[in-house]
Amino acid sequence: MNRITFPRYLLCAFLLVAQSFYGFAQNAEVENEIQDIMKKYSAIGVSVAVVKQNKIIYTHSFGLKNVENNIPLTDQDIFRIASISKSFSATSIMQLVEAGKLSLDTDFSDLVGFKVRNPKFPETVITLKMMLSHRSSLNDSQGYLKLDVINPDKNPEWAKCYNNYEPGKGYEYCNLNFNLIGTVIEKISGERFDNYVKNHLLKPMGLYAGYCVDSLDANRFVTLYEYHNDTKTFTAAPTAYAPRREEIKNYVMGYSTPIFSPTGGMKISATDLAKYMTMHMNYGNYNGIKIMSKKHAKLMQTKISEEEDYAMAMRSVEDLIPGLTLKGHTGSAYGLYSAMFFNPKEKYGIVVITNGCNPIYTNGYCDLIQASVNSLYNNLIK
Known part of the structure; x- marks a missing residue:
């Protein structure tokens, strides 16, 4: 009986076609699931990116970028990503620590230029590390959009910015911590906060992103929509991209920094955020480009x-x-x-961003975000 053989090139072609078909089927499955998730939570738009074995294997955008003009969301569009922005500030600090320009144990008062002390524990030094880890005992009760709120020379109510526990002995998530940290980046580097991040993080990795609205193409901004549970409706939030040109015109280096919101003001696409995530996944390296040392990258990821x-x-x-x-x-x-979540050992990660949904929360997670992350993991990584 004669044995039938196939030329090697035909076998390779067959395998490639089979692999492509399987990938197409996987993508179709996850896209159907995410569309169902969006429908369940009344989402306006969702952008996602998936990294596997250090490579971006999938990106997609669903729904609308702008409802009023019926503009579809695309992978090139950029969002104000809120508190993920804090990691860009922390990465900048780690670069300055690595360069020997400051220490994580430095008294924060010496860095910021005015007294930062919990009045209930005046002898306890509040360090840079405490600020980065939300263990400073600071709170946002007085706001966090200006440093005046915590400056004893500017606000007679400054003591209300501090909690009742000793710095380093408790935890409270606090946006003021990171707007103060942005100020330190300016004082130590001599560069305006948004420019430092652009020059030392974004440009080296080739990312289109930034904190300064006027440095970016406004046509790429994704409109953000706040959900009103009582009426089941959305309203646009244009202040998310307020340029604040007058404030910038009168900018004071080392003090006006909250204008750019180091705590939440980064604007970036899901795809470029996935590239940035890959750098952290590889402990400070991105495609052979060193952004920070492995030691300091690991410090950022190690629970206090x-x-x-x-x-x-x-x-x-x-x-x-x-x-x-x-x-x-x-x-x-x-x-x-x-x-933005990743596994540095297994080298996979997922980014999910929505510009508006019915924000039901379970165990501290927005349900739409958690459902989307699990769908992407189960279909494309697992």
């Missing part, structure tokens, strides 16, 4: 205590995808909800 999951602008979570330990951060502001 077992009492909470926070490290330094990174969380360590085990319940986003049940049973898996992931590093990353979420964000929410102006109706936007975002997530």
Whole structure:
């Protein structure tokens, strides 16, 4: 009986076609699931990106960028990503620490230029590391959009910015911490905050992003929509991209920094955020480009205590995808909800951003975000 053989090139072609068909089927499945998730939570638009074995294997955008003009959302569009922005500030600090320009144990008062002390514990030094890990004992009760709120010379109510526990002995998530940190980046580097991040993080990785609205193409901004549960309707939030030109015109280096919101003001696409995530996944390296040392990248990802999951602008979570330990951060502001989580050992990660949904929360996660992350993991990574 004669044995039938196929030329090698035909076999390779067949395998490629089969692989492509399988990938197409996977993509179709996940896209159907995400569209169902969007429908369930009344989402306006969703952008996603998936990294596997250090490569972006999937990006897609669903729904609308702008409802009023019926403009579809695309992978090139950029969002204000809210609190994931904190990791860009922390990465900048780690670069300056690595360069020997400051220490994580430095008294924050010496860095910022005015007294930062909890009046109930005046002898306890509040360090840079405490600020980065939300263990400074600061709170946002007086706001966080200006440094005046915590400056004893500017606000007679400055003491209300501090909690009742000793710095370093407790945790409270606080946006003021990171707007103060942005100020330190300016004082130490001599560069305006938005320019420092652009020159030392974004440009080296080839990312189209930034904190300064006027440095970006406004046509690429995704409109953000806040959901009103009482009327089941959305309203646009244009202040998310307020250029604040007058404030910038009168900018004071080392003090006006909150104008750019180091705590939440980064504007970037899901795809470019996935590239940035890959750098953290590889402990400071992106495609052979060193952004920071492995030592300092690991410090950002290492929990300060077992009492909470926070490290330094990174969380360590085990319940986003049940049973898996992931590093990353979420964000929410102006109706936007975002997530960037990765596994540095297995070299995979997921980015999900929505510009508006019905924000039902379960165990601290926006349900739409968690459902989308799990769908992407189960279909494209698992």
